[in-house]
Amino acid sequence: MRKANFWKFLFFALICSIVVAGCSNEKNAGSETGQTDSGKGKASKDKEIVIAVNENFISMDPHNTGDTNSNSVQSAMLEGLLGFDKDGLITPVLAKEYSVSDDALEYTFKLNQGIKFHDGEDFNAEAVKVNIERIMNDKSLRLNSRGFNLITNIDILGDYEIKFTIEKPYGPMLTRFGAAKMISPKLIKENSGAIPKSPxxxxxxxxVEWVQGDHLTIERFDDYWKKGERVKRITYKPVPENGSRVAMLKTGEASVIYPLPAQNLKELEVNKDVVVSKIPSTIARYVSINTMKEPFNDVRVRQALNYAVDKKAYINVVNSGFGLPLDSIIPSKTIYYVNQGVYEQNIEKAKELLKEAGFENGFTAEIWGNTNSDTMKGMQFIQQQLKEIGVKVEIKSMEEATLSDEIYGAQTPEDTKLQMWYVSWSAYASDITNATKPLFHSESFPPNGSNTAYYKNTDVDEWIDAANSTGDTSKQEELYEKIQSTVYKDSPWIFLGVDELLVGTRADVEGIYVETGGGINVSNANYK
Known part of the structure; x- marks a missing residue:
């Protein structure tokens, strides 16, 4: 999830993220600029913060990550040349300056000095080169096909200056440098197989350690190059069951829970020990439909599924009223968004479309999803809704890593057993490329991307490629309008909703916030 600062962000008056712990903006700003708060008690330095999330983590490899939970943890340990501020705008991180040539083919970075990796290795231009070459040379890495396969030359201009040349203009290239977090060159050269488990x-x-399914623990790096007071340890615990997460927050066993179940909102809002935050998001909820498998290869069937589902009821039943219907292929806060109009529930129209497609009596289908409570509720809702048009849905829930293996382990559309997948996707509001190409371009079929609908439309492919090859914002706007209109009509998804995020935090914790894309930022996590 990444962003480019040369795009025009007309809508960024909205706050991109919210500080969960209720600390003042001034305190956060002071921490981010390296100032310390001498008022912090020494005892807080040795405490631990526990964060309970609803899903397991999949990988700690920043160059090959597709889920928000994993990316959140990585962001506490790993940094890129660039990053993103709370308003979603690109900002220098490991690079102190950057420039782009007029023809958008050369990207030059001047690096901050005196930075060490956790294993003592120096951060410098050579370390950057090792990281980017890893992505360039390994086609199995997700970032490879997201701009880094376009790099033709890497020139080290000095110990702390490096230049990349790409073969053709690529609009979101700056955002990709934000996504490419830096790993110790020693680890890459000597033990790259350990990266997914211990970056x-x-x-x-x-x-510190990762016990699959139980916890993942990180510890404060005392030689971190940005000074500030931070908690000693943070432990992330995957807790799929909603009630268990809430109980942990109430007792203090967890300092933060995300997401906070909507059905528990009222009871937690009156709890003096808890702070509840509501955050507008860019997280789209949908059911991915395999367009290459019968009967889903008929657009009439896919449209029928959309007309069968009551989107407002989905928001009310599954999300307890928090969120909005998904009325395009991207959430409304995403740049170049155009409202396509909601597929309003129309059972008769849905049945008519099925009849035209030769399925008057319906059919049986399988829907996949992970094991967390909200996913189960969502799949059960879809099951009930589609039953009204004669479509019998069988639910198959799997632990997150197993589910990922089943979906992304298939090498071709013919290999996959996937029919429908209840899932979500998020991208930074300014990263229109990451909100479209990985999901709708035919080059993005698994395992290369997240086009799990196996959707292929040659016009859409060409429009996406053209939009990524120009810096002309008016041209991009025109192209993305056509992309949204065409894909929405083709219905590779059952379009459901856009989340409003709910987060619960203990009142004595500060410096933690959740981004609109769902990532948890803990860079300045501490006790008050």
């Missing part, structure tokens, strides 16, 4: 970066926290 080594330059961030404010360093990796």
């Amino acid at each position: 080594v970066g330059t961030g404010p926290f360093k990796f």
Whole structure:
């Protein structure tokens, strides 16, 4: 999830993220600029913060990550040349300056000096080169096909200056440098197989241990290059069951829970020990439909599924009223968004479309999803809704890592057993490329991307490629309008909703916030 600062962000008056712990903006700003708060008690330095999330983590490899939970943890340990501020705008991180040539083919970075990786290795231009070459040379990495396969030359201009040349203009290239978080070159060269399980970066926290399905622990890096008071340890615990997360927050066993179940909102809002935050998001909820498998290869069937589902009821039943219907292929806060109009529930129209497609009596289908409570509720809702048009849905829930293997392990559309997948996707509001190409371009079929609908439309492919190859914002706007209109009519998804995020935090914790894309930022996590 990444962004480019040369785009015009007309809508960024909205706050991109919210500080969960209720600390003042002034305190956060002071921490981010390296100032310390001498008022913090020494005892807080040795405490631990526990964060309970609803899903397991999949990988700690920042160059090959597709889920928000994993990316959140990585962001505490690893940093990129660039990053993003709370308003979603690109900002220098490991690079102190950057420039782009007039023809948008050369990207030059001047690096901050005196930075160490957690294993003592120096951060410099050579370390950057090792990281980017890893992405360029390994086609199995997700970032490879997202701009880094366009790099033709890497020139080290000095110990702390580096230039990249790409073969053709690529609009979101700057955002990709934000996504490419830096790993210790020693780890890449000597033990790259350990990266997914125990990464080594330059961030404010360093990796300690990961017990799959139970917890992942990180610890404060005392030699971090940005000074500030931070908690000693943070432990992330995957807790799929909603009630268990809420109980942990109430007792203090967890300092933060995300997401906070909507049905528990009222009871927690009156709890003096808890702070509840509501955050507008860019998270789209949908059911991915395999367009290459019968009967889903008929657009009439896919449209029928959309007309069968009551989107407002979905928001009310599954999200307890928090959120909005998804009325395009991207959420409304995404740049170049155009409202396509909601597929309003129309059972008769849905049945008519099925009849035209030769399925007057319906059919049986399978829907996949992970094991967390909200996902189960969502799949059960879809099951009930589609029953009204004669479509019998069988639910198959899997632990997150197993589900990922089943979906992304298939090498071709013919190999996959996937029919429908209840899932979500998020991208930074300014990163229109990441909100479209990985999901709707035919080059993005698994395992290369997240086009799990196996959607292929040659016009859409050409429009996406053209939009990514120009810096002309008016041209991009025109192209993305056509992309949205065409894909929405083709219905590779059942379009459901856009989340409003709910987060619960203990009142004595500060410096933690959730981004609109769902990532948890803990860079300045501490006790008050």
